[in-house]
Amino acid sequence: MSETRLALVKGKALKYRVRRHPRARSWKLTVSRDQGLVVTMPPGQNLAGIDELLKECEEWLELNVSREGVWEGPAIRPIATGTEILWLGIARRLEISALSGGRKLRRMEIGSGILKMELPADEVLHPRPALINFLKKKAKEDLIWRVEYWSLITGLVPSKVIVGERNTRWGSCSSQGTLSFCYRLVMAPPAVIDCIVVHELCHLKFCNHGKDFYGLLESFLPDYHQTHNWLTENATSVSL
Numbered sequence: 001m002s003e004t005r006l007a008l009v010k011g012k013a014l015k016y017r018v019r020r021h022p023r024a025r026s027w028k029l030t031v032s033r034d035q036g037l038v039v040t041m042p043p044g045q046n047l048a049g050i051d052e053l054l055k056e057c058e059e060w061l062e063l064n065v066s067r068e069g070v071w072e073g074p075a076i077r078p079i080a081t082g083t084e085i086l087w088l089g090i091a092r093r094l095e096i097s098a099l100s101g102g103r104k105l106r107r108m109e110i111g112s113g114i115l116k117m118e119l120p121a122d123e124v125l126h127p128r129p130a131l132i133n134f135l136k137k138k139a140k141e142d143l144i145w146r147v148e149y150w151s152l153i154t155g156l157v158p159s160k161v162i163v164g165e166r167n168t169r170w171g172s173c174s175s176q177g178t179l180s181f182c183y184r185l186v187m188a189p190p191a192v193i194d195c196i197v198v199h200e201l202c203h204l205k206f207c208n209h210g211k212d213f214y215g216l217l218e219s220f221l222p223d224y225h226q227t228h229n230w231l232t233e234n235a236t237s238v239s240l
């Protein structure tokens with residue numbers, strides 16, 4: 001059971017959803033692109049305290065709701081024939097159709113200006129998971145190849161590369177030398193992807209954003225400033 005409500009956060013209207021959960025032990029706030037703000041309420045509670053709770057968390061809320069762009073509720077784009085999806089920085093028009101003869105094996109193909117999805121009949125109306133799955137697989141191929149390429153040039157070699165869903169960062173580098181990337185990076189132009197890859201590789205040497213770190217990054221990518229902000233400026237185009 002859930003209901004949609006409005007709150008005033010830092011003087012701005014925020015649309016959110018309240019969900020009652022029988023096993024929830026305490027109130028919980030989550031913010032995501034596809035759900036917006038969801039307030040989970042434990043059993044036996046009422047809505048009386050909710051405004052106060054949101055008030056207490058308003059700094060956190062402003063930061064997270066702005067980052068996900070969900071002041072007006074979930075910000076997911078429709079995935080349907082005609083939707084434009086970026087692939088390596090170039091828009092492809094989705095073309096979704098059902099596989100004929102009850103076939104089950106998805107067929108996906110990226111062409112110039114087009115991304116063709118042939119899906120089992122029961123997936124045609126809900127193609128998002130199939131698209132995400134496909135992009136993840138392609139992203140893995142692309143990013144692993146790019147890391148190998150840049151490792152050869154920079155001499156910086158990670159212990160492991162992980163490509164998956166990350167909502168908060170495009171890439172990260174762990175103290176064990178593992179590089180992680182968000183699969184949606186493959187929607188960005190190649191120069192932007194390279195910039196993130198080299199940025200994370202440089203963290204294998206310097207785990208901060210100090211002068212030495214940027215000096216190293218610049219030695220490999222003298223123009224990195226030009227691509228650094230692309231992902232922030234084009235946040236909507238690289239969302240799903």
Ligand SMILES: [Zn+2]
Nearest residue numbers: 199203208209
């Ligand atoms: Zn960094």
